[in-house]
Amino acid sequence: MDPVDLLERIAATLRHDVGPAVGADYPRTQAYMASVVLGKLAGELRAQPAHSRAATAEADALYADLQAAARAGELPRAVVGAVEAAARERSDAHLGRLIEQLYAHRDALGVVRFAALLGRIRQALKARLARELEYSA
Amino acid sequence: MNAPAADDTTRIRDYLAARLPGARDLSLANMQQIAVGWSHETFLFDASWREGGETRAQGFCLRRDPGNALLRELSDLGEQFRVLECLAPTPLPTPRPYWYEDDPAILGRPFLVMEKVPGECPNPWGREGRAYYAAAAARGVLPASFTDALATMHSLDWRAAGLDFLGVPGPGRDFALREIAKWRNFIEATGAAVHPILTDLMCWLEANAPACDRLTLVHGAYRTGNVLIDDDRISAVLDWELQVIGDPMYDVAYVLSDLNREGTELLSNVVERETFFERYEAATGIAIDEDVCHYYHLLYAMRSAAFWMSASDLYARGASADLRLARTAWSVPVVLERAARELGY
Numbered sequence: 001m002d003p004v005d006l007l008e009r010i011a012a013t014l015r016h017d018v019g020p021a022v023g024a025d026y027p028r029t030q031a032y033m034a035s036v037v038l039g040k041l042a043g044e045l046r047a048q049p050a051h052s053r054a055a056t057a058e059a060d061a062l063y064a065d066l067q068a069a070a071r072a073g074e075l076p077r078a079v080v081g082a083v084e085a086a087a088r089e090r091s092d093a094h095l096g097r098l099i100e101q102l103y104a105h106r107d108a109l110g111v112v113r114f115a116a117l118l119g120r121i122r123q124a125l126k127a128r129l130a131r132e133l134e135y136s137a
Numbered sequence: 138m139n140a141p142a143a144d145d146t147t148r149i150r151d152y153l154a155a156r157l158p159g160a161r162d163l164s165l166a167n168m169q170q171i172a173v174g175w176s177h178e179t180f181l182f183d184a185s186w187r188e189g190g191e192t193r194a195q196g197f198c199l200r201r202d203p204g205n206a207l208l209r210e211l212s213d214l215g216e217q218f219r220v221l222e223c224l225a226p227t228p229l230p231t232p233r234p235y236w237y238e239d240d241p242a243i244l245g246r247p248f249l250v251m252e253k254v255p256g257e258c259p260n261p262w263g264r265e266g267r268a269y270y271a272a273a274a275a276r277g278v279l280p281a282s283f284t285d286a287l288a289t290m291h292s293l294d295w296r297a298a299g300l301d302f303l304g305v306p307g308p309g310r311d312f313a314l315r316e317i318a319k320w321r322n323f324i325e326a327t328g329a330a331v332h333p334i335l336t337d338l339m340c341w342l343e344a345n346a347p348a349c350d351r352l353t354l355v356h357g358a359y360r361t362g363n364v365l366i367d368d369d370r371i372s373a374v375l376d377w378e379l380q381v382i383g384d385p386m387y388d389v390a391y392v393l394s395d396l397n398r399e400g401t402e403l404l405s406n407v408v409e410r411e412t413f414f415e416r417y418e419a420a421t422g423i424a425i426d427e428d429v430c431h432y433y434h435l436l437y438a439m440r441s442a443a444f445w446m447s448a449s450d451l452y453a454r455g456a457s458a459d460l461r462l463a464r465t466a467w468s469v470p471v472v473l474e475r476a477a478r479e480l481g482y
């Protein structure tokens with residue numbers, strides 16, 4: 001049996017068979033919550049291959065755009081460094097540091113460039129969030 | 138509600154007997170352990186005894202630190218007890234505090250004992266609770282009492298009450314920046330990866346922190362579900378875990394938030410917006426600043442993300458076996474989606 005199918009099956013058993021048979025409030029809630037958690041895990045695992053492909057393509061496009069912006073304009077050195085590090089490492093921590101650098105150098109960037117760079121990152125994050133909400137909401 | 142373990146009941150009775158040395162034939166009745174809330178264990182019971190030839194009776198509420206509570210780092214029971222002591226002589230309805238014990242030899246972990254205040258506290262997220270608040274709103278007394286209690290809190294002389302031990306923000310933007318720093322530390326303590334949208338939100342909050350020119354006692358979670366109601370009036374403001382000295386708009390924003398109502402336009406399920414504005418402003422002399430409240434809605438999004446990250450971390454590292462905490466890992470994106478919309482994503 002496919003592991004994801006198995007998780008969903010267990011979640012359904014907990015919700016429809018185990019939970020209703022439990023008399024006390026707390027363990028019944030726990031059975032229901034176990035069902036919810038396993039259901040969400042199953043959803044996350046089922047979506048993972050497609051989401052992973054989308055995330056890679058999106059990151060390629062995002063960092064290409066940011067690196068192009070870094071090359072085209074006179075950006076503060078710390079911002080350029082953060083763009084390069086984020087493009088290289090592709091981690092949440094590095095993307096977070098880039099966002100922090102944009103805010104830290106907001107005055108030097110000016111309103112338009114700050115909004116353009118942060119807006120491009122937000123565009124990618126919005127797409128990522130939409131994927132995460134497929135199994136979180 | 139559940140019946141507590143027999144061992145707990147015996148130990149509570151023995152403790153009370155020690156605290157009431159003149160009491161004879163002490164007995165406890167109606168012992169209940171309330172099964173709501175993730176932060177502290179709460180026991181309600183009625184004690185009766187004979188003293189000086191008379192029969193006496195008193196209801197008590199005991200809160201015990203479960204050792205792995207959400208928010209434990211932010212507000213321990215000792216601080217809660219001290220806040221209740223400070224508030225006891227004020228006009229704000231709160232439970233009278235009796236004793237605080239940090240000796241784990243007594244009940245296993247620190248605990249406080251306070252007055253069992255008459256009243257009920259329906260869960261605003263359930264069908265029955267919503268019906269209760271809708272009916273109370275229609276009668277008109279509770280909306281006024283709910284608003285008045287907040288106005289009373291925001292009008293207290295908190296220095297005279299001795300509440301400055303909570304920490305007093307400096308002028309200008311200090312209050313908001315302190316709150317951001319507090320919740321940022323809370324997030325970092327989980328050790329979990331920070332979602333970049335949360336980073337964006339924290340940076341935005343720091344860049345746009347509003348100035349605050351009037352400091353009051355701020356409850357931090359003032360809504361139905363955190364107040365006791367008796368005969369349609371607030372008989373006690375509860376859940377003193379997030380209180381600070383700060384911007385009163387922080388509480389007002391919480392009341393205005395649509396996160397604290399369900400299936401109704403009534404603020405906190407109980408009061409019409411116009412009524413709340415008029416009554417609160419008249420009672421406090423404080424004009425409600427909706428722009429500032431909007432800012433605090435985003436700060437609450439950060440706080441919610443911090444709650445959920447901390448809760449799921451408690452489960453992940455084995456500090457709690459409560460699966461409700463495990464489930465909160467998936468609540469973070471839901472909170473961030475709301476914040477992202479507010480930020481203009």
